[in-house]
Amino acid sequence: MTMHTFKVGDEITIFQMSPSKGLFIEGAATIRKLINDVDEHYLVEFTTEPGETYERFVDRDGQDNPPRYIREFNKKTGYA
DSSP states (O other), X not given: OOOOSSOTTOEEEEEEEETTTEEEEXXXXXXXXXXXXXXXXXXXXXXXXXXXXXXXXXXXXXXXXXXXXXXXXXXXXXXX
C-alpha cells in the first residue's frame, strides 16, 4: 500500500496548469479522503465551496511557499 504525503484534514494549496497562463493557484482546500494507492491523489474540499468535494492531484512540492513555487515553475517552463 502506498503511503500518502498528506492525511485527511490537512489544509493544502491546489495548483492547476493552463496552456495560456502556466501554473496558477486553483485554491485552498482541505483533504477529505485518500484516493487509491497513488500518492498525491485526494478528494478535497475547497474553502470557497464548503460541502463540495473534488478529486485532485496535490503537488507536494509547492506547499511550503506557493507564490515562489509558481514563479520558479513558470520561469523554468517559459511562462514568466
